[in-house]
Amino acid sequence: MSNETTLIFQHSRPGRSATAQAPKPVSEDQLSAIPASLRRKNKPGLPEVGELEVVRHYTNLSTKNFAIDKQFYPLGSCTMKYNPRGANRAAMLPGFLNRHPLAPASHSQGYLACLYELQNFLKEVTGMKGVSLAPMAGAQGEFAGVAMIRAYHEARGDDARTEILIPEAAHGTNPATAVMCGYKVREVPVGKDGDVDLEALKEACGPQTAGLMMTNPSTCGVFERQIEAISKAVHDAGGLLYYDGANLNAILGKVRPGDMGFDVIHMNLHKTFATPHGGGGPGAGPVGVSQRLLDYLPTPMAGLDEESGDYHWIDTDTLPTSIGHLSAFMGNAGVLLRAYFYAMVLGREGMIRVGEYSTLAANYLLKRLEAIGCQAAYPERRASHEFILTFAKQAKDNHVTALDIAKRLLDYNQHAPTIYFPLLVPECFLIEPTETETKEAMDDFIDAMAKILEEANTNPETVTEAPFTQPVRRLDEVKAAKELDLVWSE
Amino acid sequence: MPYIPHTPDDVQAMLQAIGADSIEALFDEIPAHLKAGHGLDALPEGRGEMEVTRLMAERAEQDRFALSFLGGGAYAHHIPAAVWEIATRGEFYTAYTPYQAEASQGTLQVIYEYQTLIARLTGMDVSNASVYDGASGLAEAVLMSLRANRKSKSRKVLVPDALNPRYRSACEAIVSNQDVELVSVPFCTDAGQTLVDSLSPFEGDDYAALVISQPNYFGSLEDVDALTDWAHANGMLVIAVTNPTSLAILTPPGEWGSEGADVVVGEGQPLGVPLSSGGPYFGFMACKKKHVRQMPGRIIGRTVDMEGKQGFTLTLQAREQHIRRSKATSNICTNQGLAMTAATIYTSLLGPDGLASVAGHCHANTQKLADKLCAIDGVERAFSAPVFHEVALTLPQDADTVLARLAEKDILGGLSLAKDYSMKNAILVNSTEVHTEGDLDLFAQALKEVLA
Amino acid sequence: MSEIPADLRYRDSHEWVRVEDDIAVVGISDHAQDAMGDLVFVELPEEGVVFAAGDEAGVVESVKAASDIYAPVSGEVVAVNEALEDEPELVNNEPYAGGWLFKIKMADSGELKEMLTADQYQEQIDSE
Secondary structure (H helix, E strand, O other): OOOOOOOHHHHOOOOOOOHHHOOOOOOHHHHOOOOHHHEOOOOOOOOOOOHHHHHHHHHHHHOOEOOOOOOOOOEOOOOOOOOOHHHHHHHOOHHHHOOOOOOOHHHOHHHHHHHHHHHHHHHHHHOOOEEEOOOOOHHHHHHHHHHHHHHHHHHOOOOOOOEEEEEOOOOOHHHHHHHHOOOEEEEEOEOOOOOEOHHHHHHHOOOOEEEEEEOOOOOOOOOOOOHHHHHHHHHHOOOEEEEEEOOHHHOOOOOOHHHHOOOEEEEOHHHHOOOOOOOOOOOOOOEEEOHHHHHHOOEOEEEEEOOOOEEEEEOOOOOOOOOOEOOOOOOOHHHHHHHHHHHHHHHHHHHHHHHHHHHHHHHHHHHHHHHOOOEEOOOOOOOOOOEEEEOHHHHHHHOOOHHHHHHHHHHOOOOOOEEOOOOOOOOEEEEOOOOOOOHHHHHHHHHHHHHHHHHHHHOOHHHHOOOOOOOOOOEOHHHHHHOOOOOOOO | OOOOOOOHHHHHHHHHHHOOOOOHHHHOOOOHHHHOOOOOOOOOOOOOHHHHHHHHHHHHHHOOOOEEOOOOOOOOOOOOHHHHHHHOOHHHHOOOOOOOHHHEHHHHHHHHHHHHHHHHHHOOOEEOOOEOOHHHHHHHHHHHHHHHOOOOOOOEEEEEOOOOHHHHHHHHHHHHHHOOEEEEEOOEOOOOEOOHHHHHHHOOOOOOEEEEEEOOOOOEOOOHHHHHHHHHHOOOEEEEEEOOOHHHOEOOHHHOOOOOOOEEEEEOOOOOOOOHHHOOOOEEEEEOHHHHHHOOOOOEEEEEEOOOOEEEEEOOHHHOHHHHHHHOOOOOOOOOHHHHHHHHHHHHHHHHHHHHHHHHHHHHHHHHHHHHHHOOOOOEEOOOOOEOOEEEEEOOOOHHHHHHHHHHOOEEOOEEOHHHHOOOOEEEEEOOOOOOHHHHHHHHHHHHHHHO | OOOOOOOOEEOOOOEEEEEEOOEEEEEEOHHHHHHHOOEEEEEOOOOOOEEOOOOEEEEEEEOOOEEEEEOOOOEEEEEEOHHHHOOOHHHHHOOOOOOOOEEEEEOOHHHHHHOEOHHHHHHHHHHO
């Protein structure tokens, strides 16, 4: 691991440059058409460094990251499965990479063919009637979904619907999205078994209900068994059902959101379809809809003229009821190509295996962790593709918190699971192993957890002061937030 | 099984540990009738990497290289080989949002450096870690301006017609759900600029912000100082929409007028991100320090660890959806991390002089191209304003027809202004440093033939 | 065990009020600051703003949480604690003294009767 702590700006020396990387300077004459008043007075403080310094600096920085390519990364609700290198190579083919987003359809048939087929694949695995690939991340997919719900009610003149129902265990993006779409949020309680409190939900439904947003399997890591009753309650009240696809990996090829009664869903291709997470994106958040929302899908979409066999764009000129464009062009096109590659390699049988083996891995890990003394949040329930542990007992008895255990895992070369989510389970871990990890990798994680639980009893400081092996120890986050240092100054 | 490593023995051992007879038994909480009935018939049989790669290579080849002069918000630039070789290292490519700071110092430091680069290019105090793209970034900036402008109670924002129409429509699609109104400001049809005079009808009314695009959609350079001062004098914030390459040579928004712009957004694609059919790109977003708590998205701060050593961490998280939920500044979660990483490497490689040189070539080539094309009978500049690297031209014939005929010659000769501006005979052309003199001549020759 | 001064009135959302003539001094309780952890930012209302009891009046932020502050009584904001801009930790260190948030000129002192007494507030905390 590198000890690189200097910033690229500190490598800078006046007059040093990566000369091979820029065209020769132009003369001032050639810029004379630009009025002097609009010209920059001082050159921007970008680093002046050679090519090797840049390559070495960023290569060294990269080694300070945990990543799927290096470690087991069981970050719950993020589906950190293997990202096939073949998908990256295919998406980086020059024909795809150099295509301008506004190139005419005549020069885009190959690209459009991939998108068109991907739309159809996603329709099939979700059981929806139409799919748009336009949204650029899960949260934007959520936005598109709820905006379509709004457009649907508005088109019917049903403007009394002002509220979106959301289970209290939901991702923060759900309530934030509902507000961005102009709705009020009403939270619905979750019962002790992880299922939604159905009676409370029924009471919350009414003429003001625009819809319900939920994941299934839920953020509690269990399958919502009353999904049909929930669907009926919301639909009877005139609301629509939104499926947050964060947990689609668990049921891929097993159950389809469309068959569960959902009207609109988003998928996270950077989770379920193995596209890279890139240190925080890019993602892609396609949306799928039932019949009644087809007219509102975000554009552009890929269309096929069956007769000529030519592909074309479907845009707002042919679909004027669409909620419109959510980006300047076509969303995260390169991510879509990676997902297409993945879907083509997996095919029908491969899709079914995703749900099966991710569920097998999670249930195995859960049972083994329970056996070494971990407390499951919902011990009576099957795990889905992920599950929740609670360390409330350790926090009370040994003053060792979920945060401490997470930090200590780093010392054992294991990326920590998601911590303190969902908010309703105290001191929790949300663990998602995915289908691409070997049994040995999971066993190593179990061994590390066993050692940490032992340390929590015998030598708690090794846990509460962890990590010891990383480039930095625990950081002063209070200082970071109070004495804001967001840009470098010499 | 592709990407699934389990042997039959592994599966048996795992089922035994669980106490289940079969994998199917693990789905016993799902109502049986929900599981029945579909075989994913529309999906093909799985194929190997070799076959899928070949299929996609053939498809990519179909979208063969054409000589392109398309801009409109996405620009062809030379991308140094080092940029994506490093950005796609597994340590960057397969990490996620740096929730565990100690094990993510690489990504965190890259973002801190990126924030610094953007702040310096734009002349602003602070930057976030990226938003999706320029157009959706503008929507975020509009929503942010409503929160940040404490003097105004308005939910209206002034938007110039000379703004990229794709930005306008994406922004509209996003903000209209919250009853925010985008009010149009016309442009001068001679100059192709937004004039302060055309703003006077809005004086005395309450607007949260004025959007200023520099350059605007026609490539024209706006009198940003006058526009900025007008907005501030009328109690509005200024949202700047800029091209990052241009900022190497143009006045940064932080220095516009007497106080500078308040929020800056733009499309980051020109900084080392391939055209790639429209994405993934990234939106950059910067602002004055006093507005930082109203900015959406991830923000990284520099701090120290318990031993006093420098380190980086996510900060100001109380603005974000995972903490603030329905009161968050935005629902954005995952952003465009990898494209931002590439841009950081690109900008570091080029440095201030290299980026200025790229900007200079873009401008000079565009001027040259305009001159060559305007030497053809009936072709002339549509507007009189100076331009950066895009220029609107009027043709003696219908633009859509001319462009279609150029495409048959494998030249993508610009974007039609017919649909968005009812300028039936006008096109928007762009040139960058990637074009040689020969490329420009080919275009001019082809256009001459088409018009003949 | 957190401190709950007997002479103050409390709101179930953890604000306290100290009455000084017709002025209500508002802060958050020791219990609330302890639950939040180290505060990093306090967003205060502007002077001159008029609140109805129960209106959102501000926000306190720690690293991992943010919590709304509600106006416990109706009236006009006549002062805000500007020291908190640089030293939000005052709320942690002295929640009932230097860590006060803002002062409201009460429109209806009768509203105070609807607030919790120290004993009632203690009961509420115990039941949480």
